Amino acid sequence: MGGKAILIVVISFSLMFTVVKYNSSNTSSNAAERLASYYIKTNAHNIAASAANIAANELFRDPNWSGFSQDTLYMNGGYAVISVSKPANAKAKFDAKAVYKFFYAGEEFSEESRVNFVLNATNYSRFGYYTNVWGSGYLVTGDTIDGPFHTQTKLNTLGSPVFLGKVTTKQGINMVGNKYGFGPANPEFKGGYETPVDVPFTLNTSALLGVASTGGRVFQHPSGSNLDVRLHFNADETVEWSTRKTGTSSWSTPIVADLDTFTTNGVIWNKKGNLYLSGTVNGKYTVGTAKGGGSTGYVYLEDDIVYRKDPLKFVNGGTTITNPDCEDMLGIIAEKQVVVKDNAANRDDINIHAALFNYDGGITVEGISSSKPNMGTMRIHGSLIENSAQTTGYTNGAGYHQVIKYDKRYRNSTPPSFPATTSYEIVSWFE
Amino acid sequence: MGFSSLLDIIGSTMVGGIILIILFRMNDSAVENHYLNSGELIVQTNLISVVELLEYDLRKIGYCSNWEGAPVPGEALLSATDTSISFLTDVPTDTKPFGDGIIDTLKYWTGSPLEEDVLKTPNPNDRMLFRQVNGEPPLYSNMGITQFKIVYFDALGNEIPLYTLIANASAKQPLGIITMQIDITVENTASYGDLADEENEVYSKDKSAFWRQIRLAAPSLNNR
Numbered sequence: 001m002g003g004k005a006i007l008i009v010v011i012s013f014s015l016m017f018t019v020v021k022y023n024s025s026n027t028s029s030n031a032a033e034r035l036a037s038y039y040i041k042t043n044a045h046n047i048a049a050s051a052a053n054i055a056a057n058e059l060f061r062d063p064n065w066s067g068f069s070q071d072t073l074y075m076n077g078g079y080a081v082i083s084v085s086k087p088a089n090a091k092a093k094f095d096a097k098a099v100y101k102f103f104y105a106g107e108e109f110s111e112e113s114r115v116n117f118v119l120n121a122t123n124y125s126r127f128g129y130y131t132n133v134w135g136s137g138y139l140v141t142g143d144t145i146d147g148p149f150h151t152q153t154k155l156n157t158l159g160s161p162v163f164l165g166k167v168t169t170k171q172g173i174n175m176v177g178n179k180y181g182f183g184p185a186n187p188e189f190k191g192g193y194e195t196p197v198d199v200p201f202t203l204n205t206s207a208l209l210g211v212a213s214t215g216g217r218v219f220q221h222p223s224g225s226n227l228d229v230r231l232h233f234n235a236d237e238t239v240e241w242s243t244r245k246t247g248t249s250s251w252s253t254p255i256v257a258d259l260d261t262f263t264t265n266g267v268i269w270n271k272k273g274n275l276y277l278s279g280t281v282n283g284k285y286t287v288g289t290a291k292g293g294g295s296t297g298y299v300y301l302e303d304d305i306v307y308r309k310d311p312l313k314f315v316n317g318g319t320t321i322t323n324p325d326c327e328d329m330l331g332i333i334a335e336k337q338v339v340v341k342d343n344a345a346n347r348d349d350i351n352i353h354a355a356l357f358n359y360d361g362g363i364t365v366e367g368i369s370s371s372k373p374n375m376g377t378m379r380i381h382g383s384l385i386e387n388s389a390q391t392t393g394y395t396n397g398a399g400y401h402q403v404i405k406y407d408k409r410y411r412n413s414t415p416p417s418f419p420a421t422t423s424y425e426i427v428s429w430f431e
Numbered sequence: 432m433g434f435s436s437l438l439d440i441i442g443s444t445m446v447g448g449i450i451l452i453i454l455f456r457m458n459d460s461a462v463e464n465h466y467l468n469s470g471e472l473i474v475q476t477n478l479i480s481v482v483e484l485l486e487y488d489l490r491k492i493g494y495c496s497n498w499e500g501a502p503v504p505g506e507a508l509l510s511a512t513d514t515s516i517s518f519l520t521d522v523p524t525d526t527k528p529f530g531d532g533i534i535d536t537l538k539y540w541t542g543s544p545l546e547e548d549v550l551k552t553p554n555p556n557d558r559m560l561f562r563q564v565n566g567e568p569p570l571y572s573n574m575g576i577t578q579f580k581i582v583y584f585d586a587l588g589n590e591i592p593l594y595t596l597i598a599n600a601s602a603k604q605p606l607g608i609i610t611m612q613i614d615i616t617v618e619n620t621a622s623y624g625d626l627a628d629e630e631n632e633v634y635s636k637d638k639s640a641f642w643r644q645i646r647l648a649a650p651s652l653n654n655r
Binding site: 005006009010013015020021023024027028030031034035038039040063097116117118120126148164165166168188189190191192194197320367383408412413425426427428429430431 | 469585
């Protein structure tokens, strides 16, 4: 009898242990499956991210690239399909959809992941400071560059200058330290650093002439000679303009025009000659001049050229934020360069609110030399694009002390028809 | 019923008793193993859930579905410490999985192991993980996190000292963070055994799971 009872007990416990063992095994395998599911999702995500990077790279190499002839990329046990669409507000929108396939218990399963990115043409105005040729000078400890920075040559730093925006160079960076008392080589890239990045410096004056001819305003001398144009912007959305043949001294009688009708698309272009600017801008405009040989292609600043309201708001510690009340925007394009006139109005500071494009030089001061008087501060609130840096002041105080602050609105918005390269940049990335 | 039958009964009772003792010990062992396995499952599940959530959100620092409304990349990170991070992003909604095009502020941080809610659990080291969108009340959950540490790196791959980050955040200067390393340790919030029994320490590291993301980069933090 006792033996039978024990047998029943043993059988009962065996059954119980079988159930417990089954549950215990399930629990263990569930823990492993949880990790496996993370691995599978990560793998699918990596395939999508890789495909998106491959597509972006193809576009950087060839802006006209529109996808693979067979738009399926196989990698790491899965595949990715890249699709392209072109919405109105961007040049191209890419969607990399990845499918990672795996087998479990003899069955095939798949996991999907997506990476989306948007590309837009690289517009020069979005740089806080673009210089085609950096030269042999250094940015040193105490220098702060506001906004994105790019150079097509090698950048030299000495000590620890600070870059608040992203820095890109085509030829790398030469970081020098412990020289002239500037401390160790430790430049601070607050917005990131990337090299090599190629953003060629080009200016298509024919395209600008075309835009100004169809809805904008074109100035040209009837005889085909070089023409000087003087524009004084008024805060009431009018412009006072006059002209003269380049090389002569007398200006035509100024005419006041309503900017709405003067240029409907906001572009004002001098076909060849020089441009003289001043005033208070109300609206969004791009003004510029092409060169016609000799001393032409210059934009001369005769006085402050500012928006109705400063685009920057200053907060604590010298930090600036975008002024939401400022809706005006100006692009100034000089096929030669922008020059601050040496006149009475400019000898006590000059304020410039604009994106300045100097194709054959950089912003400078008329007749600048170390024997010039101290002219105060040159404040540029906007962005500075130039072929190479020019002198605007000397350490003995002659000329200007220059302060350049980036207008962050230029990052996602541009003055009308402001020059852009034919290459793309990534403006949005979702993964 | 003779003497031999009596011996049979006594013998079988003894054998049965021994077998019962063995079975009881096996039962005890099975229950313990099952508990530990369940605990491991909870730890693994919690860890993966936390990691998936963090990776999903942190990869979108500076992202906005309407790119013209995206924040300045270098300024998308608002504040950062080794146990908290606050940044601008476009949080997806139920109807818009890519975001609604309006920038949100997202903040993660861990609480103290001495908070009332976590003191109720047997584990003395666990702490809450908080997630707050804009000014809404923070959502939190006790996932058994005992370590949540973020290390930040600049564009050249150098570690950024914490005091620099805090100083820059208070001055509203870009923090210069390009990549980050995230360390997370998750332990079981419950326990098996006696906490007072030092020889049977139940909160040792073999009952926890550790995960490290070596270099997490948010593409939108650095894309222009």
